[in-house]
Amino acid sequence: MDTPSVNSHKLRQQYPQKHNHYKFSEFFQFNRVEGTIADWNGSRNILTSEDFIIGLLEGLEEEVGAASAAVMYSIGVEWGKQDSLFFDQWFEREYNTKPQQANLMFLLETWWWPFTAQGWGRWEIDMADRQQGFMFINLFDSAVARTLGDVGKPVCYLYAGLYAGFFTEMVRKQLSCIEIQCYSMGETYCKFLLGAKERIDAAAFWLNEGATATDIEKRLRSGDPL
């Protein structure tokens, strides 16, 4: 993610306190002379087609085979970590308060809104099990899964990495994430599990053994030994 200048969005300069700025024509600023697109937070954006996403994933798979999933996850982790730092800056600038002082759910919703505006989908966080050290994220309309369609396996490794990277940076504790249900498996939405590595490894094992998202949720909530 390129960040050319925090002042590059004219509407934001005019209305710095406007928080509901996620409408397409307001969130993005098209700089025709430079041929660039800046978003409200000054981040550089590019528009891509579904063909681009398919090309990226298939090209990567051709290059590295089965490791492409791990590569996409790692890209996501780095992206999430960097975005967490970027988010801290723009959140404080927009709300005149430090992220650590904000209501947690409000903070997370605010983090995800630019992603929604950019077409990454809407989300829903289930933090009921936070005290137990894990949480679920439901993602509606994943750009990756929507593009690939029903291929019978989870495909949103980039998102899993993004969540792992962002939350790791946010809570300053190493976290992992796995997609346990995907639109590309014929489900209506994608579901991610976020938590400590050993828990995510256990979920990956159960998933390989044929467990469903509901099975995994039940086993985690019942405190099944990992």
Next chain:
Amino acid sequence: MLSQLQTLVREVDGRYATDTELMFLQNYLQTARLRFSAYQKIQQAEKNIIQQVKKKLIALDPQLLRRGKVDLSAKWQRDTVRGLRFCAHALLVADEEGLEENFLLWFQSIMRSFKAQPSCNMTYKVMQDVVRQYITPQEAELFCPILAQARLLLGQ
């Protein structure tokens, strides 16, 4: 209407618009006077509307604008003034679609993050009764569906 105008400009590219495509403009012109009039009345009565809604909410459920010992009524008031203004604007320009895209979808996620759906649900329900005291039945026919839309999205 603004969203529909944008669509019209995009769709009608190098040709004349059909009667069907212009229907929304006819509809708007037929209701424009009512919209202006209601908008001005709501603007003038904003303070009273908000106070009356607040009073009714507290009478219905004294805990609705509180979280334990914390009084949330000042925050509720800021949010509700903002909501009422956005709804009034949507009435003026006949743009429920824009209201949803510009404000309601974002505000819904914020209200959910503070678990404020019950107070939003009651607020926009009660507000539909309160505004009827300030605008004519014809004007209310245009405005109350907008408040109902806000209730639907923010209240759940």
